[in-house]
Amino acid sequence: MSYLVNEEGYYGEFGGAYIPEILHKCVEELRCNYLKVLQSDEFLREFHQLLRDYVGRPSPLYLAHRLSERYGCKIYLKREDLNHTGAHKINNTIGQILLARRMGKTRIIAETGAGQHGVATATVCALTGMECVVYMGKTDVERQHINVEKMKMLGATVVPVTSGNMTLKDATNEAIRDWCCHPADTYYIIGSTVGPHPYPDMVARLQSVISEEIKKQLLEQEGRDCPDYLMACVGGGSNAAGTIYHYVDDPRVQIVLAEAGGKGVDSGMTAATIALGKMGIIHGARTYVIQNEDGQIEEPYSISAGLDYPGIGPMHANLAAQKRAIVVPVNDDEAVRAAYELTRLEGIIPALESAHALGALEKMHFRPQDVVVLTVSGRGDKDIETYLRQVPALP
Numbered sequence: 303m304s305y306l307v308n309e310e311g312y313y314g315e316f317g318g319a320y321i322p323e324i325l326h327k328c329v330e331e332l333r334c335n336y337l338k339v340l341q342s343d344e345f346l347r348e349f350h351q352l353l354r355d356y357v358g359r360p361s362p363l364y365l366a367h368r369l370s371e372r373y374g375c376k377i378y379l380k381r382e383d384l385n386h387t388g389a390h391k392i393n394n395t396i397g398q399i400l401l402a403r404r405m406g407k408t409r410i411i412a413e414t415g416a417g418q419h420g421v422a423t424a425t426v427c428a429l430t431g432m433e434c435v436v437y438m439g440k441t442d443v444e445r446q447h448i449n450v451e452k453m454k455m456l457g458a459t460v461v462p463v464t465s466g467n468m469t470l471k472d473a474t475n476e477a478i479r480d481w482c483c484h485p486a487d488t489y490y491i492i493g494s495t496v497g498p499h500p501y502p503d504m505v506a507r508l509q510s511v512i513s514e515e516i517k518k519q520l521l522e523q524e525g526r527d528c529p530d531y532l533m534a535c536v537g538g539g540s541n542a543a544g545t546i547y548h549y550v551d552d553p554r555v556q557i558v559l560a561e562a563g564g565k566g567v568d569s570g571m572t573a574a575t576i577a578l579g580k581m582g583i584i585h586g587a588r589t590y591v592i593q594n595e596d597g598q599i600e601e602p603y604s605i606s607a608g609l610d611y612p613g614i615g616p617m618h619a620n621l622a623a624q625k626r627a628i629v630v631p632v633n634d635d636e637a638v639r640a641a642y643e644l645t646r647l648e649g650i651i652p653a654l655e656s657a658h659a660l661g662a663l664e665k666m667h668f669r670p671q672d673v674v675v676l677t678v679s680g681r682g683d684k685d686i687e688t689y690l691r692q693v694p695a696l697p
C-alpha cells in the first residue's frame with residue numbers, strides 16, 4: 303500500500319477526475335502525456351538546469367539554532383523563500399510550462415487568488431515566450447494590486463472575474479470555461495495539488511524536488527536521511543506534498559500539516575478544511591470541502607490569502623483520513639506571533655502561509671533528540687503591511 307496516487311488517479315477514496323464532458327479530451331490528453339514527459343531524460347535535464355540556474359536551487363536546509371533552542375529540539379528550515387519569485391510555486395510552473403511546450407501548446411491560462419500563482423505563471427511565460435492569460439476575481443484584483451502590476455509587467459493579460467464572490471473559486475470557473483473553448487492550443491497551469499487527476503500527482507511530482515534535496519542535505523548535515531518530523535502549511539497542498547513526497551511511505555517520519563484556522567475553527571471565519579470539511583467535489587476532485595447543508599461551497603477565510611481555499615488536495619485528505627498525517631489548525635493570531643518569533647530569533651521574515659507551519663511548533667511535544675524539518679514556503683515581503691497592522695505583544 304502506498305500513500306501516493308494509484309493507477310485510477312485516487313488516493314484512497316479521494317481524487318479522481320470529475321469533469322464536464324467537454325473537458326474530457328483535454329484532461330485525457332494530459333493524463334496520457336504527463337508521465338512520459340516528466341520521466342524523459344530530455345525533460346529532466348532542462349527542468350533541473352532551470353531549477354539550478356533560474357530558480358537558484360538547491361534551496362538551503364538551514365539549522366535554525368535559536369529557534370531550536372526555543373522549542374527544545376533540532377529544527378531545520380527548508381528555505382523555499384529564497385527561490386526566484388519568493389516561494390515554492392515556481393518549481394511547479396517551470397515544470398508545467400516545459401510540459402506544455404512539449405505537448406505543442408502555445409497559449410497558457412491560469413487562475414489565481416492572491417496572485418502568487420499568477421505571478422509564477424506569468425514569469426515562466428515570459429521566460430519561454432508564451433502567451434499568458436490569468437483569471438482573477440475582481441475582489442482579489444483590487445486586494446492584490448502589486449501582483450496584478452507584476453503580471454502585467456511580465457506581459458500577461460489579467461482578466462478580472464465579476465461572477466459570484468469575485469474570488470478564487472470564480473476565477474477557477476472562468477479558467478475552466480476558457481479551456482473548454484480553446485482545447486487545441488491552450489494549456490491550463492494549476493498552481494497546487496488540486497484539480498482533476500493527473501494534476502495533483504503531477505504537481506506533487508514537480509514539487510518533490512524539495513524532499514529529494516532534504517534527503518541529501520540531511521544526510522550531509524545529520525548523517526541520516528530522514529527527520530523525525532516534517533512540517534508544512536497546507537492551502538491546496540503543494541509545498542507540503544513536495545516536502546513529504548519521498549517520505550510519505552516511510553513510517554519513521556511523522557508528518558505534521560498546518561491548516562488555516564482563521565479566527566478559530568468554530569468561528570465561521572476559517573479555512574480549516576480537515577477540521578470542518580465534508581466529502582464533496584471541488585475543481586474536479588473528490589475531497590473534503592467546506593460546505594453548507596445544501597452542499598454549497600462556503601467562502602473560506604484566513605489572514606493568509608494563499609491558504610484561503612475551501613478544499614484540500616486529495617492526497618492530503620487521504621493522509622488525514624488514514625491518520626498518516628497530523629493536521630493542526632493554526633489561527634491568524636498564532637501565525638502572526640510565530641512569524642514575529644522567527645523574524646526576531648533568526649532574521650527571517652516568512653510568508654503568512656509559512657507562518658502557519660511555524661505556529662504549529664508550539665502545539666507539538668518534541669524530545670531533545672528530535673530532528674524537525676519545517677518548510678518555509680515563501681518570504682514575507684508581500685505580507686509586511688498585514689504584519690505591521692497586527693503587531694503582537696513581544697517578549
Ligand SMILES: *Cc1c(COP(=O)(O)O)cnc(C)c1O
Pocket residue numbers: 389390391418419493494495535536537538539540541542608609653655656679680681
Ligand atoms: C500559495 C502558497 C501556499 C499555499 O499553497 P500550497 O499549494 O498549499 O503550498 C503556501 N505558501 C506560500 C508562500 C504560497 O505562496
